Amino acid sequence: MAAPTRKSVEFFYDVLSPYTWLAFEVMCRYQQKWNIDLKLRPFFLSGIMQGADNRPPGMVPAKATYMGKDLKRLTDMYQVPFKLPSNPAEVMFIKGSINAGRFLTAVDMNCDQYLEELTRQLFLRIYYRDEDITEPASLMSAAAKAGIPEDLAKQLLSTIKDQAVKDRLRQNTQAALDHGAFGSPTIVAHVDGKPQMFFGSDRMELMAHMLGEKWYGPLPELAKAKM
């Protein structure tokens, strides 16, 4: 009997979003357990916020306070080495992620075998070591840790202002908006020919149910994020 075709699961994300790291690591663990084809789709969170007329949740003080505690508890439980940056507002609202998003896009377009690890290395910079992700040197450092050969990384970095790269990032952002996105992560699981959009990092058990797969919890033994 033919093996059932893998179900496509699109993961639209911006490394600026802390809950996105949690969701990303969970999906990377589960792509080893579930019959899915995980497609990473870097997008631009600022563009999503604009397109959906949304605001970052951290702008409500009581929510920001809660999110710090929530992220610590969840990342402890899931064994993701998360640490809130010393100045989260500066990281999230001022410095932003446009260069990182375009660099991830360039990698996706040219050598997507590195996309997962580059994504992870950018998360480790921003949300474990409290390091910059906006400067060229920062992106080169993440690329090196992701195993991208230096010449290739340098060449891809030089393309991040090219129209093709900007367009592709914009297309991913628009595709997510067309699915009803208003934040990151936006996960689109294709079930029985229909796209099911899930927002956030807390619909995994429900997604399992809809994919006809089993939920095993955090699966720390399959963790890839190393400090």
Place this chain on the structure above:
Amino acid sequence: MAALRSRKVVELFYDVISPYSWVAFEVLCRYQTRWNIDLQLRPFFIGGVFKETGNKPPALLAAKYTYAQHDLRRLADFYKIPVKMPPMERLMRRENVNSNRLLTAVTLDCPEHLENLSRELWMRVMARDQDITEPASLETAATAAGIPSDTTPQLLSRIRDDDVKAALKDTTNQALAYGAFGAPTIVAHIEGTPVMIWGSDRFPLLAHLLGERWEGPLREMAKY
């Protein structure tokens, strides 16, 4: 003889106009027979929470409202709770506070009916798209919840009493003191420390913090 572990108190602050509060309510009602917890129902006023914190009802953002409609449909199936996102005009009615006050009166006068009346109000507004603001609606709900019909008129009149209004405000302020900014707000008391959790999507974490096991939606325990 095995030492009796004292039950951990878990407070559920909820508003019946909040669909996700219904999900949390049913899940905790199912788990109160599985986990060593003392579930305490605390009807509060979400409008007061939004006002104090500067937070806004998510339904006001079109993309979030649309998403919530899909999300609740899927959750309804997953948990076997007939919850649907109500139409905007029902969500935003100022008179929704009448149902909060009725639940507060029940908490004060006849708390044995609190669970049933909460459920009946949610069934009206979320499952059947029925009113929960008019006296006649609330009387019907009270009767359907098993409150003796000779006591309902008096209970309904309590909605206007100062002590009921004050108690609702007080419960809402307690939730705010725990850091609440939305509904549902769950406060688990773990080794003397209150742990506040927002929403209906943290049950595996709650289990982990309580030292209990998450066994999924327990659809077989659905009351529907």
